Amino acid sequence: MSELSRASDRVTMSDVAREVGVSTMTVSRVINDKGDVSPATRRRVNEAIQRLGYRPSSIARSLATRHTGTLGLVIPDVANPFFAEVARGVEQVAYAEGYNVFLCNTDEDPVRELDVLGSLEEKRVDGIVLCSSRLDSATIRLVIESHAAVTLVNRHIDDAGSGVGVVRVDDVTGGRLATAHLLERGHRAIGFLSGPPGSHSGQLRLQGYRNALLEAGLVFNETWVVGCGPVAEAGRAAALRLLTSAPELTALLCYNDLVAVGVLQACVETGRRVPLDLAVVGFDDIPLAALVTPALTTCRVPRHELGMRAVELLLNRIRTDGAEQQQQEIVLQPELVVRASA
Amino acid sequence: MSELSRASDRVTMSDVAREVGVSTMTVSRVINDKGDVSPATRRRVNEAIQRLGYRPSSIARSLATRHTGTLGLVIPDVANPFFAEVARGVEQVAYAEGYNVFLCNTDEDPVRELDVLGSLEEKRVDGIVLCSSRLDSATIRLVIESHAAVTLVNRHIDDAGSGVGVVRVDDVTGGRLATAHLLERGHRAIGFLSGPPGSHSGQLRLQGYRNALLEAGLVFNETWVVGCGPVAEAGRAAALRLLTSAPELTALLCYNDLVAVGVLQACVETGRRVPLDLAVVGFDDIPLAALVTPALTTCRVPRHELGMRAVELLLNRIRTDGAEQQQQEIVLQPELVVRASA
DNA sequence: CTGTTAGCGCTTTCAA
DNA sequence: TTGAAAGCGCTAACAG
Numbered sequence: 001m002s003e004l005s006r007a008s009d010r011v012t013m014s015d016v017a018r019e020v021g022v023s024t025m026t027v028s029r030v031i032n033d034k035g036d037v038s039p040a041t042r043r044r045v046n047e048a049i050q051r052l053g054y055r056p057s058s059i060a061r062s063l064a065t066r067h068t069g070t071l072g073l074v075i076p077d078v079a080n081p082f083f084a085e086v087a088r089g090v091e092q093v094a095y096a097e098g099y100n101v102f103l104c105n106t107d108e109d110p111v112r113e114l115d116v117l118g119s120l121e122e123k124r125v126d127g128i129v130l131c132s133s134r135l136d137s138a139t140i141r142l143v144i145e146s147h148a149a150v151t152l153v154n155r156h157i158d159d160a161g162s163g164v165g166v167v168r169v170d171d172v173t174g175g176r177l178a179t180a181h182l183l184e185r186g187h188r189a190i191g192f193l194s195g196p197p198g199s200h201s202g203q204l205r206l207q208g209y210r211n212a213l214l215e216a217g218l219v220f221n222e223t224w225v226v227g228c229g230p231v232a233e234a235g236r237a238a239a240l241r242l243l244t245s246a247p248e249l250t251a252l253l254c255y256n257d258l259v260a261v262g263v264l265q266a267c268v269e270t271g272r273r274v275p276l277d278l279a280v281v282g283f284d285d286i287p288l289a290a291l292v293t294p295a296l297t298t299c300r301v302p303r304h305e306l307g308m309r310a311v312e313l314l315l316n317r318i319r320t321d322g323a324e325q326q327q328q329e330i331v332l333q334p335e336l337v338v339r340a341s342a
Numbered sequence: 343m344s345e346l347s348r349a350s351d352r353v354t355m356s357d358v359a360r361e362v363g364v365s366t367m368t369v370s371r372v373i374n375d376k377g378d379v380s381p382a383t384r385r386r387v388n389e390a391i392q393r394l395g396y397r398p399s400s401i402a403r404s405l406a407t408r409h410t411g412t413l414g415l416v417i418p419d420v421a422n423p424f425f426a427e428v429a430r431g432v433e434q435v436a437y438a439e440g441y442n443v444f445l446c447n448t449d450e451d452p453v454r455e456l457d458v459l460g461s462l463e464e465k466r467v468d469g470i471v472l473c474s475s476r477l478d479s480a481t482i483r484l485v486i487e488s489h490a491a492v493t494l495v496n497r498h499i500d501d502a503g504s505g506v507g508v509v510r511v512d513d514v515t516g517g518r519l520a521t522a523h524l525l526e527r528g529h530r531a532i533g534f535l536s537g538p539p540g541s542h543s544g545q546l547r548l549q550g551y552r553n554a555l556l557e558a559g560l561v562f563n564e565t566w567v568v569g570c571g572p573v574a575e576a577g578r579a580a581a582l583r584l585l586t587s588a589p590e591l592t593a594l595l596c597y598n599d600l601v602a603v604g605v606l607q608a609c610v611e612t613g614r615r616v617p618l619d620l621a622v623v624g625f626d627d628i629p630l631a632a633l634v635t636p637a638l639t640t641c642r643v644p645r646h647e648l649g650m651r652a653v654e655l656l657l658n659r660i661r662t663d664g665a666e667q668q669q670q671e672i673v674l675q676p677e678l679v680v681r682a683s684a
Numbered sequence: 685c686t687g688t689t690a691g692c693g694c695t696t697t698c699a700a
Numbered sequence: 701t702t703g704a705a706a707g708c709g710c711t712a713a714c715a716g
Binding site for chain 2: 070091101102103104304
């Protein structure tokens with residue numbers, strides 16, 4: 001390991017300045033491409049930087065400028081394909097704009113969520129993308145107030161007051177689209193596996209389902225709606241139960257694709273053919289949806305774009321700091337993806 | 343937005359000190375739980391911290407201590423379920439140990455990889471987990487030398503010299519296990535969809551495949567091995583080709599689960615029953631593997647553990663800084679998961 | 685147990 | 701076009 005590159009005795013700006021015989025200000029100017037520096041000096045400084053292997057310390061710079069070039073991403077779990085793609089979108093735009101992003105998983109635990117938000121505050125991130133927050137509105141508002149900039153993803157907040165950006169998916173429309181598709185196919189007895197009872201998006205999708213039924217002049221049958229965990233096994237179990245109690249169903253709308261896959265499994269077990277005996281529609285369009293047999297008809301949620309737009313909105317706010325921060329909401333539209341299961 | 347919490351006029355340690363009527367050192371001591379502070383003073387300081395809503399600046403602290411409490415994670419793509427789980431493992435241990443982690447995607451682009459490594463250096467991360475690096479050994483060694491600590495995941499490096507940790511999966515054994523399982527089932531004509539030609543792990547798995555054949559006294563048939571992209575569609579196409587040119591095959595070992603799913607699709611298309619007409623074995627055991635029909639027999643790679651161990655190793659090195667950094671390698675064993683496809 | 689003095693490595697502001 | 705001085709918010713090393 002070369003002496004010069006050891007963390008303990010890093011090359012500093014003064015080293016470069018001394019080497020060239022100028023002040024640190026001059027070095028700072030060429031690094032930041034700011035102010036006027038004579039071409040000759042600039043060249044000599046750059047050479048010295050190369051020669052010494054100098055890397056400016058963004059820590060020191062942050063302390064001086066009060067900007068860190070750093071964002072925080074708070075999500076329930078990166079291992080969940082949904083959030084993984086949101087994360088990808090976030091990181092992609094952040095990278096393109098010269099920001100680094102801290103990845104924080106919360107496991108949907110409000111305590112942990114608060115904890116990571118605290119650590120992000122200590123790290124002085126310039127902004128935070130907060131996904132599917134489990135905090136109550138009051139707490140969220142507190143968090144927003146203590147940070148320079150926050151963008152909420154898939155989390156509604158009423159009367160956010162000044163300063164929050166919101167990016168979300170139109171789940172009501174999604175639920176309506178999916179249901180309407182089933183309706184068009186002639187189905188009249190459509191069940192709904194509505195996901196976790198506490199899920200906000202589940203409620204909205206249910207609303208869309210009801211709207212579609214209403215528009216078609218059908219009556220909403222409460223016994224055809226049953227909650228379930230957001231995973232395949234839960235979907236399988238719920239489907240088995242629902243199909244027993246309501247054998248008249250010819251179609252099943254699912255909270256998400258994982259649940260839909262569970263339904264597919266239940267159909268295999270009970271000898272039902274999909275989509276002949278039972279039509280199945282998922283939600284999200286995770287990669288898996290296209291790979292199962294039959295391929296899942298589903299409602300695509302633009303996860304990647306969700307992340308990208310969230311950072312765009314965030315950076316927009318960060319950069320116009322001081323200007324009025326009017327509430328801003330971006331609503332992304334889901335899109336029906338017709339495949340084989342319906 | 344309350345005046346006190348605006349980023350532009352944050353509460354500082356001096357504010358707290360002044361409020362209590364002590365020096366900043368005393369405040370520093372109670373914050374870091376260091377040195378002796380009288381219980382009474384400690385209480386008053388803590389109260390003031392609460393009252394003012396003070397948050398220590400880890401930027402300022404980092405500048406003073408030369409530690410940032412920050413790690414960098416460099417992976418090809420978080421949206422890839424494999425790396426998403428590695429990332430989860432990394433973040434989990436990091437969080438538990440009080441570190442934050444920067445997420446950096448490289449898209450397998452060496453230029454971008456070098457770029458993010460540069461930015462992590464500027465951010466003065468305490469360590470880096472470098473996954474599946476596409477850099478050549480010489481460049482990697484340079485990177486290692488300019489950083490305090492680096493752990494390589496799934497990347498071999500010969501003669502790493504001082505200071506690298508390596509965590510990897512025993513792909514040779516994995517390939518052998520999977521092949522041996524097929525052998526035990528009586529298969530004698532086993533093909534291998536070996537993944538991207540440049541893939542190191544593909545080569546190792548191929549080696550394991552050959553070893554197993556050898557142990558069984560069978561001869562290696564080169565025409566039964568064909569490369570393919572690491573995705574389902576590529577697997578499907580490759581399977582279609584291979585099964586045409588070598589119809590005698592009764593089993594197919596696949597580079598990864600995605601490829602195996604592609605094979606499953608090809609079988610549906612060509613009327614082959616799995617596992618009756620063709621046995622299929624995947625690799626990785628991504629969540630998808632258990633959800634397709636038939637469920638995939640596969641070789642599980644402990645991705646989550648890969649990430650956890652990588653950070654453990656890294657922190658170990660960071661904390662014993664100065665001590666001799668002997669080369670250290672952790673090899674994780676894959677595990678055969680028998681399901682329905684073989 | 686507590687405070688003082690010096691920085692950490694950079695940028696800001698003003699002056700030359 | 702360049703530099704000097706001061707300071708960002710904290711901690712290390714002493715001194716009391």
